[in-house]
Amino acid sequence: MAALLEVENLRTHFATRNGVVRAVDGLSFHVDAGETVAIVGESGCGKSVTSLSILRLVDQPPARIAGQIRFGGRNLAALGEAEMRDLRGNEIGMIFQEPMTSLNPLLTIGRQIAEPVMLHQGLDRVAARARALEMLTLVGIPAPERRLDDYPHQLSGGMRQRAMIAMALACNPKILVADEPTTALDVTIQAQIIDLMRDLQRRTGSAIILITHDLGVVAEMAARVVVMYAGRKVEEADVATIFTDPRHPYTRGLLGAVPRPGSRGTNTRLAEIPGSVPSLIKPLVGCAFAGRCPKAGDICRRAAPAWREVGPGHGAACHFAAGAA
Amino acid sequence: MTGYILRRLLMTVPVMAVVALFVFSLLYVAPGDPAAIIAGEQATPAEMQRIRASLGLDQPFVPRFARWAWNAVQGDLGVSVFSATPVSEMIVQRIPPTLSLMVLTLLISIVVAVPVGVVAAANQGGWIDRLFMSAAVLGFSLPVFVVGYLLAYLFALQLGWLPVQGYRPPSGGVWEYLSRLILPALALSGGYIALIARIARSAMLEVLSQDYIRTARAKGVARQVILFVHALRNATLPIVSIIGIGVATLISGAVVTETVFGIPGLGRLVVDALLRRDYPVIQGVVLVFSFTYVLVNLAIDLAYTLLDPRIRY
Numbered sequence: 095m096a097a098l099l100e101v102e103n104l105r106t107h108f109a110t111r112n113g114v115v116r117a118v119d120g121l122s123f124h125v126d127a128g129e130t131v132a133i134v135g136e137s138g139c140g141k142s143v144t145s146l147s148i149l150r151l152v153d154q155p156p157a158r159i160a161g162q163i164r165f166g167g168r169n170l171a172a173l174g175e176a177e178m179r180d181l182r183g184n185e186i187g188m189i190f191q192e193p194m195t196s197l198n199p200l201l202t203i204g205r206q207i208a209e210p211v212m213l214h215q216g217l218d219r220v221a222a223r224a225r226a227l228e229m230l231t232l233v234g235i236p237a238p239e240r241r242l243d244d245y246p247h248q249l250s251g252g253m254r255q256r257a258m259i260a261m262a263l264a265c266n267p268k269i270l271v272a273d274e275p276t277t278a279l280d281v282t283i284q285a286q287i288i289d290l291m292r293d294l295q296r297r298t299g300s301a302i303i304l305i306t307h308d309l310g311v312v313a314e315m316a317a318r319v320v321v322m323y324a325g326r327k328v329e330e331a332d333v334a335t336i337f338t339d340p341r342h343p344y345t346r347g348l349l350g351a352v353p354r355p356g357s358r359g360t361n362t363r364l365a366e367i368p369g370s371v372p373s374l375i376k377p378l379v380g381c382a383f384a385g386r387c388p389k390a391g392d393i394c395r396r397a398a399p400a401w402r403e404v405g406p407g408h409g410a411a412c413h414f415a416a417g418a419a
Numbered sequence: 420m421t422g423y424i425l426r427r428l429l430m431t432v433p434v435m436a437v438v439a440l441f442v443f444s445l446l447y448v449a450p451g452d453p454a455a456i457i458a459g460e461q462a463t464p465a466e467m468q469r470i471r472a473s474l475g476l477d478q479p480f481v482p483r484f485a486r487w488a489w490n491a492v493q494g495d496l497g498v499s500v501f502s503a504t505p506v507s508e509m510i511v512q513r514i515p516p517t518l519s520l521m522v523l524t525l526l527i528s529i530v531v532a533v534p535v536g537v538v539a540a541a542n543q544g545g546w547i548d549r550l551f552m553s554a555a556v557l558g559f560s561l562p563v564f565v566v567g568y569l570l571a572y573l574f575a576l577q578l579g580w581l582p583v584q585g586y587r588p589p590s591g592g593v594w595e596y597l598s599r600l601i602l603p604a605l606a607l608s609g610g611y612i613a614l615i616a617r618i619a620r621s622a623m624l625e626v627l628s629q630d631y632i633r634t635a636r637a638k639g640v641a642r643q644v645i646l647f648v649h650a651l652r653n654a655t656l657p658i659v660s661i662i663g664i665g666v667a668t669l670i671s672g673a674v675v676t677e678t679v680f681g682i683p684g685l686g687r688l689v690v691d692a693l694l695r696r697d698y699p700v701i702q703g704v705v706l707v708f709s710f711t712y713v714l715v716n717l718a719i720d721l722a723y724t725l726l727d728p729r730i731r732y
Contacts, residue, residue: 151636183638190637195630199729200652210638245728261638 097124132316187262191274193254204242229260252283423732497699517684536619558613567606584681622654
């Protein structure tokens with residue numbers, strides 16, 4: 095079966111005063127129907143730009159999107175703006191990190207959910223309102239009839255994120271792009287939102303691209319994981335393999351930085367990855383991670399590592415990927 | 420809400436009292452003697468003394484102010500030194516032309532300035548933006564009387580499309596009424612359009628960078644709808660505020676405009692009164708102007724609650 099969404103050699107470059115920032119630089123991955131793929135990495139690795147590029151929500155210029163984003167037989171990177179608008183909120187829904195600021199403060203919740211329905215499905219005001227009510231009920235907002243006419247400031251953070259999800263799913267999209275959907279929320283609310291998203295996915299069968307730096311969320315939700323570093327994919331595998339047999343030192347570093355109950359003494363320091371993300375303006379020679387990598391050798395500083403398949407559906411961009419973990 | 424309105428109306432009392440005191444003192448210390456003007460050049464000192472006494476000008480400051488203020492509260496603003504008509508009557512007569520001029524100016528300004536600001540913001544840095552903002556600088560810097568005379572010269576004298584000056588009440592026909600207001604309103608709107616357009620532009624730029632605009636785009640909303648529905652609504656608060664603040668400029672502009680176009684409004688009344696040192700009239704008109712300004716800004720604060728559900732008093 096062909097993949098639902100296929101990203102191939104995606105490059106999103108931003109022209110800035112100081113030079114071209116290669117936020118995403120040759121990223122490839124795919125998403126099958128109904129599947130959850132997590133894109134993980136630290137701040138500035140290009141995961142958010144990737145999600146925005148899929149919906150073409152980065153401004154061009156200053157950005158320039160190149161490569162292929164194949165969805166439903168079309169290349170989104172080359173699609174006209176009007177056709178792109180027809181896809182957004184319709185076949186591809188998106189939710190954002192900040193439920194506090196991502197909703198329009200002057201429009202009622204009901205109107206904001208009804209808007210894409212009226213736009214894409216041609217429903218009239220009354221029918222769209224009924225659909226909005228249905229969606230609010232679906233995402234588990236108490237007293238949904240009353241909430242329809244509430245404004246965002248009258249809802250708590252968790253409720254607003256539920257409303258965002260209701261809005262993104264109102265047109266039954268084939269893919270939901272979730273950019274750090276739980277980052278801004280309290281831990282208990284995070285768990286509720288993750289449960290909700292899993293539950294909705296089971297019911298609606300939509301695929302999810304989950305952008306996150308939270309490996310806990312990845313373990314809870316994802317089937318496959320793409321690890322990004324400095325605008326490139328450094329490792330990809332199914333979720334179990336990523337946690338049990340990571341091959342790229344960066345992936346290992348990310349896993350090492352997560353506290354685990356019981357696995358270590360309470361006084362041990364968490365392993366951190368030394369250094370910070372390299373500048374995306376200067377051209378990279380060799381492996382982007384070499385400067386921070388405990389295993390880096392001469393070859394890493396000289397030559398960029400090629401993508402190596404190390405198992406079924408498991409690959410890494412590391413010269414030493416074949417070596418034992 | 421009703422409580423808030425009452426409190427705000429109550430607060431206008433001390434504001435107006437301060438304004439009254441200020442206006443009164445200013446004229447008290449201003450040079451020039453109305454008695455001398457009324458009595459004429461041949462008057463004897465005794466005659467002038469009699470006139471002063473009849474106007475109460477020989478009394479000390481405090482009782483004079485107290486008497487004037489007490490009467491003003493009751494709606495009696497005194498009698499014109501010059502024409503002996505009650506000031507309140509003169510003011511009421513002059514309100515319609517000034518009000519018409521201001522309302523028309525306000526309409527023209529909002530209708531032009533808001534779209535200009537939105538379009539400029541949507542094309543930030545582009546040639547449309549630069550053109551509009553250069554025009555705004557021009558609108559600011561050209562004085563009302565220059566624009567007024569230019570418009571009158573071009574559209575009234577050269578082209579003959581509109582009357583040069585004057586005022587007709589609306590009872591004499593809509594076109595008779597409107598045709599005499601168009602040029603003055605256009606002259607007066609220049610600076611006001613520039614002011615509102617600039618604020619509208621910067622408010623829109625601020626709003627367009629917000630997360631919820633990105634959300635609207637992610638839903639597939641068209642650009643025009645984003646601009647005029649999602650963004651403009653959020654930009655209305657600063658725009659409405661500046662409209663209120665601008666009413667002050669509008670009032671002083673109306674004084675000049677009415678003089679240029681020979682409109683018998685409050686502006687002309689106050690200018691004539693100033694030239695004649697007709698104190699009761701000057702005081703009355705300035706009080707009315709101040710009161711209008713305070714009321715307009717109260718109305719705008721109340722409008723906030725309609726525009727933004729987060730604001731509740």
